[in-house]
Amino acid sequence: MRDRVYRTEAIIIRRSDVGEADRLLTILTPLGRQRVVARGARKIQSRLAGHIELFTHTTLMLAIGRNLHIVTQSNPLDRFERLRADLERIGAAYYAAELVDRLVEEEAENKRAFSVLLGTLRALDAGAAIDLTLRAYELHLLDALGYRPQLYECAACGAVLTEATSRFSPITGGALCPDCAGVDCQALSMSLTAFKLLRYLQSQPLEISGELRISPATRAETESLLRAYLRHILERDLRSLAFLDDVRRVLRTSGPVSITSSATRYFAQGDTDENDRDPPRAR
Numbered sequence: 480m481r482d483r484v485y486r487t488e489a490i491i492i493r494r495s496d497v498g499e500a501d502r503l504l505t506i507l508t509p510l511g512r513q514r515v516v517a518r519g520a521r522k523i524q525s526r527l528a529g530h531i532e533l534f535t536h537t538t539l540m541l542a543i544g545r546n547l548h549i550v551t552q553s554n555p556l557d558r559f560e561r562l563r564a565d566l567e568r569i570g571a572a573y574y575a576a577e578l579v580d581r582l583v584e585e586e587a588e589n590k591r592a593f594s595v596l597l598g599t600l601r602a603l604d605a606g607a608a609i610d611l612t613l614r615a616y617e618l619h620l621l622d623a624l625g626y627r628p629q630l631y632e633c634a635a636c637g638a639v640l641t642e643a644t645s646r647f648s649p650i651t652g653g654a655l656c657p658d659c660a661g662v663d664c665q666a667l668s669m670s671l672t673a674f675k676l677l678r679y680l681q682s683q684p685l686e687i688s689g690e691l692r693i694s695p696a697t698r699a700e701t702e703s704l705l706r707a708y709l710r711h712i713l714e715r716d717l718r719s720l721a722f723l724d725d726v727r728r729v730l731r732t733s734g735p736v737s738i739t740s741s742a743t744r745y746f747a748q749g750d751t752d753e754n755d756r757d758p759p760r761a762r
């Protein structure tokens with residue numbers, strides 16, 4: 480009996496070793512997140528090995544296996560080489576991949592989530608501002624997955640929000656009008672500039688204008704508001720965030736760095752640690 484084979488566009492979002500020489504890949508496709516296996520991909524002579532690197536946008540040929548589907552061929556469309564040459568951009572791509580890995584359910588079709596991740600990798604590769612690209616990514620991905628934070632109507636009462644808005648409530652699902660500011664005692668204070676930036680990024684296309692001039696304080700505030708919102712949804716912090724924070728701290732204090740031993744450790748761990756994941760699903 481011959482295996483059935485099909486072709487799909489995919490982005491490699493997670494990789495780990497399995498068995499003697501195989502690689503287990505988590506891929507995001509327009510049809511959802513999926514786990515597949517690349518047999519023999521760790522052998523030196525493997526033709527697949529260089530074509531299934533993390534973050535690669537590729538066309539895969541997959542054979543339907545009894546348990547996991549099997550990669551028979553990979554034709555990369557974009558490897559995002561410029562992104563790979565910059566440690567902070569690698570960290571950002573890692574974060575983008577981990578976020579989609581956590582938020583997108585297995586085999587739940589979502590073309591928009593796929594195009595949001597692809598657009599973000601392209602922007603990071605093209606040299607766009609890293610932090611604003613990630614903020615736009617978070618907002619667009621949340622939207623694509625049905626977690627859009629409320630920034631135009633009060634998350635508690637539905638009233639149209641004005642410039643008097645100063646509270647952001649992850650638990651309630653977005654910004655609160657002045658009348659509802661007391662409904663969530665854990666709501667975070669939000670400056671008018673951060674509020675405006677969030678609304679701007681949510682309503683604009685994913686690609687950030689290079690002319691956007693935002694103060695470091697507003698950027699930091701916007702990041703922490705969205706981080707709080709994501710923490711509420713995920714019920715945890717993402718591992719890649721600690722790495723991204725570390726890289727930025729090092730870059731701030733000592734200028735450009737090459738990949739450090741801590742980064743190497745992180746990537747090794749991130750690449751192989753499957754302990755916190757569900758086992759492959761039987762079919």
Ligand SMILES: [Zn+2]
Pocket residue numbers: 633634635636637638655656657658659
């Ligand atoms: Zn309200």
